[in-house]
Amino acid sequence: MFAYLVKRVFQAAAVMFVISLIGFAIQDNLGDPLRELLGQSVSEEVRQELREELGLNDSFVTQYARFLGKALQGDLGTSYFFKEPALDVILKKLPATLELVLGATLIIVGLSVPLGVYTAIRPNTILSRIVMGISIVGISIPVFLTAILMIFLFSVELRWLPSYGRGDVVHVFGNWETNFASLDGWAHILLPSLALASIMLPLFIRLIRAEMMEVLQSEYVKYARAKGLWPWRIYFVHALKNTLLPVITVGGVQIGTMVAYTILTETVFQWPGMGFMFLEAVNRVDTPLIVAYLIVVGFIFVVTNTIVDLIYGLVNPTVNLARMGA
């Protein structure tokens, strides 16, 4: 188990190294930072001096080594716009994004399992057909369109839910403020979470349904019937447990992908998270912030995947983590 963990941490480090290299290469090629830092009136001599001072004239490798060295100490550069360490800017925005992802994940898990199981067990009922039909629509419509449609329906027409911002947030600790502690906070996070979930939810319903239908054809389900077990036990213990194993793996990857989808959702809902921040940073050519964002998201991706793999190993008795470490 420990050996496997060490192995996974090394793999994660290698992935992070590649991400940092890509991130730095972007920064290196994304125009002249002096144009953003200085005004038009500054002379070429001063510019040269500053370039030398900032080390912009050094070779790529030297600059990358410096970047990497600082990054390992938690310094991902300074945002041109905020004049603050880029990592600090992102960490301030991180809780809002993570809460949005959490909200969407809860919706996905809460709905996809029962709906996936139901549509697998009763594929021919009207309800199953409706669910499958809507899921096709959900997969096909892009997130920003779903979001705008929901704002139109629930905020503009029905006036049930607010259309932008986080509303009343409650301070938890550090720079973490939560939406989940007040009614207004819940009201504000509901639409953005639904919009974010709208792509993944149909995917998961379909995935669970397909896996479940396959598992229901298996010999061990037939055998469970031959033992005279109650149907609920066959469905929810024998079949569902086997169904969820592949779903866990896909789910881990999708949670990471969802962090990326927050860019669209947060922009439509003016959600003050790091996706919204990222789009603003792109508009302002705030390269250190862009790179820092890439690295943080890459880090979240790598961490969730590692955790999911570990969970998979613990849930699936046929996977021996101790042996996989060897």
Add this chain to the structure above:
Amino acid sequence: MTLLSVRDLTVKFAMRDQNLTALNKISFDLAKGERLGIVGESGAGKSITGFSLMKLLSHPGFIDSGQILLEGEDLIELSDARMRAIRGNRMAMIFQDPMVTLNPVLTIGQQMVETLRAHRKLSESDAKQISIVKLREVYIPSPEERLDQYPHELSGGMRQRIVIAIALLLDPQLIIADEPTTALDVTIQADIMDLLLELCQSNKVGLILITHDLGVVSQMTERLLVMYAGKIIEAGRTREIINDPQHPYTQGLINALPQQTEPGRPLKQIPGNMPSLSAIPTGCPFNPRCEYALDHCRTTPPEIVRYGNVEVACHEVSRLNAERSEEQGA
């Protein structure tokens, strides 16, 4: 005393444009504690018979007509809920491949305890005690430890013993074993069969053994059904049929056994193949492969009738029998 009585059981497969007949008016009886073998090539309908008795046919198969009387009660008429209470309880089943029969993510203990508790009000610990006793009966070493193990930690032979133990958990009246050793190593096959025979005899459990292995059938069973293309074509005491087969198909099966051929010579196969369900020949279904077939064999399907000590579905059985005795006499 009759335990199971099957009358004119017909099973069909719902296809897009037609229903194919998989079992055609099967009838047989099983006395309490009696052991019955069902043999035939692949596709003869042996396994379908087994699953029909449990009412476990999966789509598109369905029971079209007939009766399955378990101590006089027609299972076909029973609701799903009442049928569930019979499965695993009064009738248990042993599947072909123990590698895929047990659920890979549940422990042996969970899979035994759940079976007991599906039919009896028992505490977890009582159910475990019964499970341990049954595991001991099938000669599983250190059964207490096995309860916490997962199927993949055990060998195929061990898993099939556990499946047999699960079948015996609720002291059923009937066990249906569908090719229980086909997927196992040859050296283990005999052990498993001996165990099954011993347990059926000592617990007075009826057995329906579905197999294509005539050698196994002759050791294990008292009566035998020979099936071909969804029909019973010969039925009677196992010893009588093995020693003196009447139907040309049964004769072919027995002649095809390796023991019937000198070493180094090719086996005596029955020419041709079992017809598919969509193309069962008119008349006697065996007629295209039968070297004795006459014109009426190709037009009129033979009824199964008593002939000597057995029942046979062959128009020409008496002629063939006479010719055989002449040959032997000459």
